[in-house]
Amino acid sequence: MIKDQEIKKIAQEFFKNLGFDVEITEIKIQDSLISVKIESQDPGVLIGKNGQTLEEIQHLLKLLIKRKTAENFYLEADVNNYKFQKIDYLKELAKDEADEVVRTRKEKSLWPMSSYERRIIHLELANRGDIVTESLGEGEERKIFIKPK
Numbered sequence: 172m173i174k175d176q177e178i179k180k181i182a183q184e185f186f187k188n189l190g191f192d193v194e195i196t197e198i199k200i201q202d203s204l205i206s207v208k209i210e211s212q213d214p215g216v217l218i219g220k221n222g223q224t225l226e227e228i229q230h231l232l233k234l235l236i237k238r239k240t241a242e243n244f245y246l247e248a249d250v251n252n253y254k255f256q257k258i259d260y261l262k263e264l265a266k267d268e269a270d271e272v273v274r275t276r277k278e279k280s281l282w283p284m285s286s287y288e289r290r291i292i293h294l295e296l297a298n299r300g301d302i303v304t305e306s307l308g309e310g311e312e313r314k315i316f317i318k319p320k
Contacts, residue, residue, distance in 0.1 A: 173240045175200055181236050182207055191217065193250075207232070207248045214251040221285075222257065225250055258291055265295040268317055269302045278318045283308065289315050 175198040186193045186209075197208040211217055218225045225248065233246040249255065264281070272279050281292070289306050292315050296304050305316045 173200070173205075173236070173242055173244075177240070178205060178207065178236060181239060182209075182232060185232055185235055193217070203244045205236075205244050205246050207246065208252075209248060209250045211250055214253065217250045218253050222253065225253065226285075257288075261288055261291045262295045265292045265317075269296050269299060272317045272319055273301050276319050278316055281315045281317070283312050283314045286313075289313070 178198050178200075179195050182195050182198075183193075191211065191213075194210045195207060196210050197206070199206040209217070216224070217228060219227075229246055229248040232248060233244075236246065237244070247254075268279050268281065284292070293304050293306070296302060296317070301320055303318050303320055305318065306313055307316055308314050
């Protein structure tokens with residue numbers, strides 16, 4: 172298995188070649204998951220609108236590491252704890268919206284989300300017996316509906 176120092180070196184070179192001044196603060200390797208935590212003075216540029224740039228950076232970094240190591244793994248890259256904060260926000264949103272659906276007995280729909288974000292919402296509400304969740308729509312317009320049971 173690839174070592175964390177190898178990943179750190181590859182990631183630092185990747186960002187340097189792109190012209191970004193970042194610090195790789197943590198690398199965790201657990202089974203087939205590699206987590207890379209990045210700190211930046213200008214995180215907005217690396218994160219992009221709704222985390223889209225971060226997703227692309229994550230994809231490119233994974234391809235680069237895979238090319239140099241020929242190993243199979245899942246890569247999770249995070250800049251200035253953006254993803255951690257986003258997960259907390261989505262979980263709170265899910266609870267609040269579900270509570271409102273129960274209170275009003277009216278279905279609610281959330282805005283279109285990525286499959287990753289929808290999964291967080293579904294998992295957060297999965298054990299509630301008073302509502303059901305469903306994803307409807309196609310492609311970028313797919314969104315979650317929360318309905319009273």
